[in-house]
Amino acid sequence: MPVPRSSRPAHGKGLRSSQTQTVESTRGEALRDVDKEENSQAKRSPSSPQGAPKKRSAFGDLTNAHQNQPTQSKKEVVKGTAKKTLRSTVAHDLSKNNEINLKKSGSKSLPEEASVSSEPTVKEGLMPIKEEKPVLVQEGPVVEGASAAVQPGPSKMPGMENTEKVEEDLYANTEYAKDIFRYMRKREEIFPVSNYMVKQHDISKDMRAILVDWMVEVQENFELTHETLYLAVKLVDHYLMQVVCLRDKLQLIGSTAILIASKFEERCPPCIDDFLYICDDAYQREELLSMEISILHTLNFDINIPIAYRFLRRFAKCAHVNMETLTLARFICELTLQEYDYVQERASKLAASCFFLALKMKNVGKWTPALERYSGYQSTDLFSLVKRLNFLLTYQRYDKLKAVRTKYSHKIFFEVAKTPTLDMLKLEEILKNSD
Incomplete structure (x- = not known):
């Protein structure tokens, strides 16, 4: 008779036998990871619901996707709940084994377990592939922001003190960074977006x-x-x-x-x-x-399309700005994703304009010669797009679409969505003085 799935080990015999030895070091790494702000922003989401991923039809009654579907019965609800429970079985098994091993390792490790489990950025009941990551963090490639523990100081981004330092992030490795971003700028010319709504x-x-x-x-x-x-x-x-x-x-x-x-x-x-x-x-x-x-x-299997997010990180590293300013620029850039009027803008120019506006909103600097060299844009090249972005921030077009604003209103993202916007006349004056 087959063994029930819930009784099987989460990762095989090897992991079960070595969990006792690795759990304390793993918990210590998890606590240190809380300080890695950029990694938390890339992988954690305060506004997403607890439990399994939320089911939602994106368009509701705008489409006829559900016209022929009967109303969901209680039996189907129970079936769906069982499906979600089955998906998170591995994660629950792993959590249970960790608790048992922690109790065996002594009472000193209990406060660490409590502090990790009470951290608001850690979700419960999510997909098992995400629950496994604290155990495997040393085996895979270094993720974004992984050098935060090496470069202390909240006012500087990781690795900001020396822009020419060779880093583990492939896109920030100065030995290849210039060639990489020069290549990405060339690829932008291959992927222009036209006004396709005219034929839709x-x-x-x-x-x-x-x-x-x-x-x-x-x-x-x-x-x-x-x-x-x-x-x-x-x-x-x-x-x-x-x-x-x-x-x-x-x-x-x-x-x-x-x-x-x-x-x-x-x-x-x-x-x-x-x-x-x-x-x-x-x-x-x-x-x-x-x-x-x-x-x-x-798309002819060519999906390596340049995106604004990578250019933003590059510009912030060159400008030596803090994490809050970079997050504000990311918030502005992410707002443009749902705006069709920005689909024809190049990713590098859009990123540069978002970063320029964030600098002015935080009043932390100007468009320096170094930024001109690394971005390929002078400040005057960005004025028109910066004005449009500031208008987008000031006058929200879609009142009911708040996923981005809610996301960046959380303390993990420094609540940058609540940052006061610049008055249009004041922005005109700032741009005039920046010329």
Whole structure:
């Protein structure tokens, strides 16, 4: 008779036998990771719901995706709950084993367990692939912000004191950084986005905004990196630029784009069933796989599209700004994802303009010759786009789409969404003096 799944070890015999030896060091690393602000921002989400990823159809009554679906019965609710419980079995087994080993290791480790479990940025009941990461953090590649413990000081970004220092982040490694970003600037010319809405007769700019707002929630629920979110939005735009889409397939395109971007950016991407679940079972597995093939063939399997998020990190490192200013620039840049009016802007120029506006909002510096050299833009090249961005911050277009603002209103993101905006006349004066 097969052994029940809940009684099986989380990672095999090897991990169970070595957990006692590694649990104390693992807990210490988890506590130190709380101080790594940038890593927390990339992988933690305060606004995402506790428990399994939230099921939601992105468009509600805007589409006919649910017209033929009967009302969910109590039996189906119980079935869905069992599915969620089954998904988190491995995570619960691992947590239970850790508690047992902690009790065996002595009473001194109990306060550490309590402090880790009470940390508000750690979610309970999420996908098991995310619960396993504290154990495997030493085995995989170093994630973003991993040098925070080496470079102390809250007023400086990790590794800011010496811009020419060779770092573990491949995109920040000065031995290759210049060539990498020169290559990314050239690739921007290969991926221009045209005004594709003129040939899309069944979808609109507002529907795209709703889709991106939902994609932000997916990124939070699955604790994906921001690079995954930005790349997924790019994939959606480039696919819609070449393929006419019906509105009931728009969420399928968005979820499939996140799946593809996750495979490209993440160490442990979510599985297909998870994407079907968060779409409220509006689509079948075969539809998702077919859409994945369609997107990849349409883009000729060339999905290494430059994104603004990477340029932002590069500019912040060159300017030696603190984490709060960089987070404000990221908030401004992420707001533009759901705005169709910005899809035709180059990622490097959009990132430079967002960073320029963040510098002025925080009054922490100006567009220096070093930034001109690293970005390739003079301050006057950015004035027009900076004004549009400030207008976007001041006058929110979509009152009901608050995923980005809610996300960046949390203390983990320094509550940058609450930063007072600049008056348009004052901004004009600042730009005039910056010339």
